[in-house]
Amino acid sequence: MHIPDGFLDAWTASITYAIAVGCGLLLWKKSKRALRVEEISLLTVLSAAIFVAQMLNWPLPGGTSLHFVGGALAGMLLGPFLGFASMTLVLVVQCLLFHDGGITALGANVLNMAVINVLVGYALFKLIVMIAGNKRSSRMAGAFLGAWLGIVLAGLACGLEIGLSPSFGFYIDVTVPIMAGWHALLGIVEGVITALVVEYLYVRLPLAIPSLIPQEVVER
Amino acid sequence: MTPTNFVKSKKIWTAIALMLIVSPLFGVILADVVGYHEPLDVAAEAAGLRDVSEEITWTPFFDYGIPGLPSEVGYAMAGALGVAVIVVVGYVAMKVVERRRGGHGACLKAY
Numbered sequence: 001m002h003i004p005d006g007f008l009d010a011w012t013a014s015i016t017y018a019i020a021v022g023c024g025l026l027l028w029k030k031s032k033r034a035l036r037v038e039e040i041s042l043l044t045v046l047s048a049a050i051f052v053a054q055m056l057n058w059p060l061p062g063g064t065s066l067h068f069v070g071g072a073l074a075g076m077l078l079g080p081f082l083g084f085a086s087m088t089l090v091l092v093v094q095c096l097l098f099h100d101g102g103i104t105a106l107g108a109n110v111l112n113m114a115v116i117n118v119l120v121g122y123a124l125f126k127l128i129v130m131i132a133g134n135k136r137s138s139r140m141a142g143a144f145l146g147a148w149l150g151i152v153l154a155g156l157a158c159g160l161e162i163g164l165s166p167s168f169g170f171y172i173d174v175t176v177p178i179m180a181g182w183h184a185l186l187g188i189v190e191g192v193i194t195a196l197v198v199e200y201l202y203v204r205l206p207l208a209i210p211s212l213i214p215q216e217v218v219e220r
Numbered sequence: 221m222t223p224t225n226f227v228k229s230k231k232i233w234t235a236i237a238l239m240l241i242v243s244p245l246f247g248v249i250l251a252d253v254v255g256y257h258e259p260l261d262v263a264a265e266a267a268g269l270r271d272v273s274e275e276i277t278w279t280p281f282f283d284y285g286i287p288g289l290p291s292e293v294g295y296a297m298a299g300a301l302g303v304a305v306i307v308v309v310g311y312v313a314m315k316v317v318e319r320r321r322g323g324h325g326a327c328l329k330a331y
Contacts, residue, residue: 001260006272035317041226044310048303049232052239055284055299056246057256065256093305098284098298099277159263171267178266182259208226 001069001158001183002094002109005102009167016161017107023115024084031081039082042208046074047086051093058189066186071113072121072150073194076143077201079211080122087114108161112154121150121194126211134212139202140195147194148187155183227310240299244292247284 008016050070057065070090075083091109094100101109128142159179163172201208226232250256264271273282280287281301286294 004271004273007269037314037318040314040317045226045232048306051302052236055243059250059254059256063256093302099273099279099282174266175263178263
């Protein structure tokens with residue numbers, strides 16, 4: 001879902017840049033505490049892993065492809081601000097080094113994959129674990145649904161952005177159903193992978209999921 | 221593995237290396253065979269949008285290629301390059317945070 005150069009007009013590109021930067025600043029202010037080295041360490045390996053996982057394009061019947069996006073996973077493991085930072089790092093490297101995702105569309109890509117995907121995934125995961133209790137079934141259901149909804153809403157936003165560029169005409173009636181519809185299907189794979197990774201890490205390496213460690217333990 | 225330093229986890233780096241090694245199969249070989257495209261390409265085609273990246277690109281590593289290398293090898297090497305850049309940025313950030321905190325790991329080690 002990396003929007004390339006040429007898909008967004010100047011208006012849409014500028015507005016999405018502004019929203020992405022605004023969201024980044026807001027998340028930074030909201031995080032309100034000093035960062036820990038372990039978190040940056042986790043952010044580094046997670047960003048590297050997500051970057052490489054995104055290079056694996058899986059073919060689907062009918063000539064369509066999908067790759068893991070990972071924004072929801074980053075949010076679940078790192079929380080909103082560091083999840084945003086992790087995905088933004090991946091997107092900036094992809095854009096600057098490989099021109100995967102346009103420089104004019106970097107704001108939109110950050111908004112979709114580092115803001116919407118991260119926050120929706122994190123919030124739904126947290127909510128489900130909070131309501132249903134921190135047990136295996138609720139962690140997996142939360143991770144699956146968070147990742148699924150995160151990718152669907154990111155796809156929907158992407159459809160809106162490319163369909164709403166005034167200079168190129170309005171095509172949201174075409175682009176939004178295609179993007180949201182396809183990602184509702186692709187999101188199932190994203191959800192399964194995310195749920196398996198979250199559960200594996202929770203069992204093997206609970207410190208990798210700071211969002212499930214009670215805050216008072218972390219602060220101690 | 222100490223819980224404080226994920227960067228030193230052999231398991232994680234082995235997984236990343238394995239993904240890099242198989243990446244040309246998914247990113248280049250199968251892509252050529254199946255000729256697939258993302259839903260975004262489908263939507264853009266329906267809206268008549270045109271990707272101009274190739275015409276205006278600034279990077280020699282465009283589309284995960286390394287100049288002079290066959291695309292199967294270049295793809296994985298480009299991936300390794302991307303990982304290296306991410307690690308350098310992460311390492312610098314770790315050093316900055318460490319300096320500010322004056323030592324590291326205290327809180328999670330206690331846990």
